[in-house]
Amino acid sequence: MADPTSTLPVPLWCRPDFRLLLGGRLVSQLGDSLQFLALPLLVIALTGSSTQAGLLLGLQTVVHLVFGLLAGALVDRWDRRTTMIWCEIGRGSLTATIPVAAAFGALGMPQLYAVAVLNGVLGTLFGAANSSALPNIVPSSDLPAALGAVGAMSNALRLVGAAMAGVAYAVSRMFPFVFNAVSFLVSAAFLRAIRTDFQQVRTTTPGSPRVLLTEIGHGLAWLWRKPVIRTLALLDAADSLRYGAGYLLIIMLAQDLHANPAQVGMVFAGAGVGALLGSLLAPALTRRFPLGALSITMLWAEALAFPFYAVAPTWWLLLVVAFTESVLSPVYNVALDSYRLAVTPDALRGRVTSAVDTLTTGGAAIGTIASGALIALLGPTTLTLVLAGWLTLLALAATLSRTVRTARVTA
Template structure:
């Protein structure tokens, strides 16, 4: 029997600690979304260069890929709650320097580049500690429901956030940055009020460079010995490669159908609504179906749905395809994350989570970087069919893998 489905989940919404964790996360995410729109617009206003805007946005991903494994090892040594609180205070303080510098007339690109790098470091540490701490705040049985609730609320913020971001920036260029700075401090206060321990008791050791390298190797060695997690992580990285290429691809397909920017935005809103629906279905489906079944089903739904991006004759049918394709991913992601968090020892969670996230983020970054050249070389419709073939290959690999087919209980 699946260890995550042995007993029905209890009502998470009555748990004070989970309410605080979710509330702080959501207000911080809303602040991030406001800033994600304002930052490139601000860079373009300062420099007139879309290239510099892209560099600033890409720095956080680069930092994550370089620093992710180290961050995972560090949060397995450090107190996770304290780490998360100081990361939020640090990010809030850094973000607050933008409106302060703007008001003083000294805001420039060196400051924005420095903030992007430092925020990337703090965000990487925070993310590693956050995902590792969740199983200590809710029970293993409640993990799917907790992750599903977080996903549902995050997707709701994602749907609403785009329009709110536009309004905030219209009120003033610095309004999104000021809001985000406050949101980080609110998140830190919520974390401080949580009573649960964020990690199990264990002996502490000095995180020297040699010890960190040894710990990173230990975490990856443990991960490699777990065939279910290892195989699904590799499949997930393959899917992330397609996902990274898909963003620009869908934009180009929509433009080929003469969609205006508002209509392109609506297509991605449809994807967000599909992801929200999937998040709401998580508790039922993860209790009813084993991980292997969900994994194989998700890959086949993506493989069979993706070609319709190239076949859609109007932009609103692109929206339908985006909606349908996006429903399955949250269910699979929650099932996989719940399983991984439940079987990974608490002392290794930071390293294992960071290793997998670095793998999938790196694959997505490669897909994003390569998509422009591939679209120019092959054309958007042809690349869509190539990626559909790639998804079919991944689905067949999962279907033929006994490790994936039988994944449900223990490694």
């Protein structure tokens, strides 16, 4: 007779491979958090140009527009874990060239642009493989809890990283880049230790480039036939335009209030606290409320909160606005990602994930690249109000959409 305890579900935190996957991601994210604030500050110090800072921030992610779909098809063919390990090693090596060049007095914008593009290619591959792997590490019933845990831990590190970033940059301009290079290599070591396969057994073999394009088309066709995922992905892409523009905008608003680098970091720490709270609440709220209701509520919360960036008279009130705006987004993201990962076949998961990421990350890249020029043209306050109007239009569109209103988290 079989041991009845053998069929009992394994608690999420008792799964060593999930802990390793999460640990590697968190170490790498801490490095990213330090570098993400340091990079625009470094560019402004080198060039004095907010336009160049916005261009460089967006350049790394704009790669998703031209490479994202191909990356998804490739990770559906390749071994996902091996792909992720080599991507981390490559990103660590590229990032290390920045402090090395600075030490020899040779750091310039051409190198920063080259590193941004190449890291964008590797980051696109890594992201498609990483998102596709999670349902093979934990069962689908644990996806909301796993995504909520990933979000909570990620946002806790985002909080720490944002608080540390300005201080780290003030101590040494190159420290965030050195730390980030090491963090990529640590992440690769964590991934190497995972034993679980990151994908199911493949039933097809790699073919010609023409076959690869056909496979991309199959993924897009499957996605187009899923109206909930399709509609919410388009709304997220439009929201990402505002998110991409908002990062540099908030930095400039804080500097106009005479905030120092450490205080600018604290503003983003406020957003991290809000996102952390949302991630902790996400599993319970995902089970209780429909996906569509979470989407509509999030967009209206963003639309109502964003104008207050324009009128905040001190940097710490910018922090309060950033906190308020950030609470609901993680709840909605956990609900949407749980739904999408659960209903997408493993063999298509890389392509579907990359298609959605191409829209949202591409939207953020366009917003980031345009932000510097728009700030110079309109000024930070006027651009804040324009973006608030954009969010209001998105919230109205979601509210009027029957597909969104009737969306449920369950497959």
